Amino acid sequence: MKLLSLMKKEFHRFFHDPRLIVTMLLPGILIFLLYTFIGEIAYSDEPHEFKVYLSGESAVVGVIEQGLRENGDKVEWLPLEDEEEARAAIEEGEATAILTFTENFDLLGEGARAGIVYDDGSEDGIYFYSFVSSVLIGVGMRFPIDVETVKEDAAVGTEFLSALLPMLIVCFIFSACMSVTLESVAGEKERGTLATILVTSAKRRDIALGKILPLSCISMIGAASSFLGVALSMPKLMGVSLGALGGYSVWSYLLVLLLMISIVPCIVALISTVSALSRSVKEASGYVSVLMILFMVLSLVTNFVPSMGGPAYAIPVLGAVVAMQKILAGGLAVWGSCLAVGMNLLFTALLVFVMTRLFSSERIMFGK
Numbered sequence: 142m143k144l145l146s147l148m149k150k151e152f153h154r155f156f157h158d159p160r161l162i163v164t165m166l167l168p169g170i171l172i173f174l175l176y177t178f179i180g181e182i183a184y185s186d187e188p189h190e191f192k193v194y195l196s197g198e199s200a201v202v203g204v205i206e207q208g209l210r211e212n213g214d215k216v217e218w219l220p221l222e223d224e225e226e227a228r229a230a231i232e233e234g235e236a237t238a239i240l241t242f243t244e245n246f247d248l249l250g251e252g253a254r255a256g257i258v259y260d261d262g263s264e265d266g267i268y269f270y271s272f273v274s275s276v277l278i279g280v281g282m283r284f285p286i287d288v289e290t291v292k293e294d295a296a297v298g299t300e301f302l303s304a305l306l307p308m309l310i311v312c313f314i315f316s317a318c319m320s321v322t323l324e325s326v327a328g329e330k331e332r333g334t335l336a337t338i339l340v341t342s343a344k345r346r347d348i349a350l351g352k353i354l355p356l357s358c359i360s361m362i363g364a365a366s367s368f369l370g371v372a373l374s375m376p377k378l379m380g381v382s383l384g385a386l387g388g389y390s391v392w393s394y395l396l397v398l399l400l401m402i403s404i405v406p407c408i409v410a411l412i413s414t415v416s417a418l419s420r421s422v423k424e425a426s427g428y429v430s431v432l433m434i435l436f437m438v439l440s441l442v443t444n445f446v447p448s449m450g451g452p453a454y455a456i457p458v459l460g461a462v463v464a465m466q467k468i469l470a471g472g473l474a475v476w477g478s479c480l481a482v483g484m485n486l487l488f489t490a491l492l493v494f495v496m497t498r499l500f501s502s503e504r505i506m507f508g509k
Contacts, residue, residue, distance in 0.1 A: 143341075143351075144350055147348060147350075147352070148355040151325060151352065151356060152355050155321060165362040165366060168313030168314070168317055169368070169369045170366070172313065173370040173373050173374045175309075188212075188215070189209075189265055190214070190215045191215070191217065191238070193217070193236070194236060194240070195221060195240050196239070196241040197243060197244070198242065199246045199247050199255075201246070208272065219236070221239060231266070237265050238260075239257065241255065241257075242255050255273075257274075257289070260290065261290040305441075307440055308440035308441050308462070311440050311458065314360070314363060314404055314405060315408055315433045316363075317363030317364070318360045318363070318405065318409050319433070322360075322412040322413055323412065323422050323426055324422065325356060325416075326352060326413045326425075327417075327424070330420075331421045331422055345498075349413075353406060353409055353489070353492075357405050357406040360409055361402065361405055364402055364405050367401065368394075368398050397469075400461040403482040406486070407457055407458055407492075410493060411432070414492050414495055414499070416429075418499065418505065436462075454478075455480060458485065460480065461481040464481045
């Protein structure tokens with residue numbers, strides 16, 4: 142009962158402060174506006190005319206052609222006779238892409254694959270790739286599409302997204318967690334209200350959980366806001382319609398949401414621990430700001446280290462960033478995502494234990 146009373150106190154403080162509610166909703170709004178604006182700049186509204194080399198037969202070709210026609214675009218299908226010549230044409234801007242289908246692709250049985258080769262530095266190439274990916278997802282494929290670009294150093298499309306977006310997500314979640322956690326732990330410690338709770342008969346574990354659980358639930362609002370900002374802006378950023386999902390499957394979005402949710406209690410517990418060790422909100426804010434910058438830098442660095450993956454998934458918070466980068470780059474990374482989520486929850490439990498011990502220390506809580 143004492144745990145529920147402590148949690149109720151935190152929820153009451155949040156929902157009676159409009160400023161905190163706005164702080165939670167702001168990240169998603171900023172992500173949506175930023176990436177929608179980038180999409181508006183990156184893609185023109187002029188009709189597109191594609192020249193695509195085609196290998197294999199599938200009814201999907203007709204679906205793609207009809208969809209493009211409804212958008213006011215045109216596509217010319219060319220038979221793929223020499224792949225090297227087709228790649229050269231794409232690189233020189235004379236063609237848009239190479240689209241291939243395996244035999245009996247329409248049966249969607251085992252071994253059914255589709256492949257696309259395009260220029261990731263071309264607006265037409267990115268647009269066509271996103272549109273085709275969305276069509277393939279719509280006909281029942283779970284993103285088993287072989288993707289290849291003609292230029293290894295072209296980083297305008299998915300590589301740009303996978304590098305920048307996870308870093309922004311972590312940054313916004315960190316900021317949302319800071320806005321509610323610092324005042325709840327370091328603020329109450331500075332004012333002496335935390336000491337009043339500690340001298341009661343409430344168990345130290347209940348006090349720790351009474352902080353982390355409600356603060357995590359509150360911060361989830363910020364995570365949900367960020368996720369909606371990502372989901373709603375992604376199609377525009379990739380140059381396709383809203384219903385196209387931006388070339389990503391529903392499973393991709395669900396995995397990103399799960400990773401974001403697992404990050405929240407981990408960051409809340411980390412900030413709470415730092416706040417418990419600090420003597421004031423100002424001191425705690427300084428320490429947490431350094432941690433946020435560190436996570437931002439590491440989130441960017443991981444995308445430019447080709448060997449990242451595997452063991453990196455086991456690093457709290459950072460593992461979730463690596464998994465999101467893999468998903469936004471076009472994969473699913475299911476097992477890596479599960480490992481990252483599990484490690485985040487394990488690290489959160491460890492920090493709850495650490496906070497319990499800190500609340501039991503008179504020297505740390507009362508400055509003795």
